[in-house]
Amino acid sequence: MTRIVAAAVIVALAGPVAADGVVTYPVEGSFEDAAFAVENAIIERGLVVDFVSHVGAMLARTGADVGSEVALFEAADVYLFCAAVTSRNVMEADRMNIAHCPYGIFVADTGDEVMIGYRSFPEGPMQEAQALLDEIARDASGN
Template identity: 40%
Template sequence: MRTAILVMLSLLAGFAVNRAAAEDTITTVETDTAFADVMTDLQDAIINRGYVIDYHSHIGEMLSRTAGDVGADKQVYKNAEFLQFCSAVLSRAAMEADIGNIAYCPYILFAYEPAAYPGKVTVGFRRLPPGDGRDQVNETLNEILHDAAGQ
């Protein structure tokens, strides 16, 4: 019995650590700024640094469009989009530090407005693991995030 309890406690602790680790990998900021303005500010914050946006995804529209096809009846987002870009300078520095850092390029920033909370916009990015040339990427993504969120 004691062994079973210890196993259960270990499993629960493992789940808690995994959840905390997952939460640490996403950096977000909430704002009351209109979604369209946040996306414009996000685009400007990327472009004004000299980066080229490679792809603009309209995830919210895709989920709405395909809801019937997958048997969904819940609207997740009022709006949801992401922008991806790569930086020759940041990427080169990161990849020279560790060639495996190719896995993190391109970089993605996202914004969404939940259907359940219209007017509350979340802007964020997936944080790269620290070290080996990735810290500067995280700093740049964080600067872009705060520029777009007006903070």
């Protein structure tokens, strides 16, 4: 029985963590390796990274300006991209799904862990886009 419980805990820890509309996957390795893996996972699907937002650097640079000494991340980037087929499908179902585009996958190093994640989408047509993000995040994180 102890082995079953231990195995369940290991499986649970290796899987995605979903909280407050965010899905994350733990990464074994460095921030740089995870960032490289995310970019490759996007490109390997024939997609183009439109922009990389260096959120961690911005927060570190502006902390003192806003009166904070809290270091939120060692590093954190958000990779923004679009997927023509997926975007057309979800927007043909509901034009207001434009609010969810472009799609973003983040890589963050909290100092305690490196993770890859994305914001979850509402039920319905946007689940097609969420499935794409999940596939990319799983591939890049090795989960």
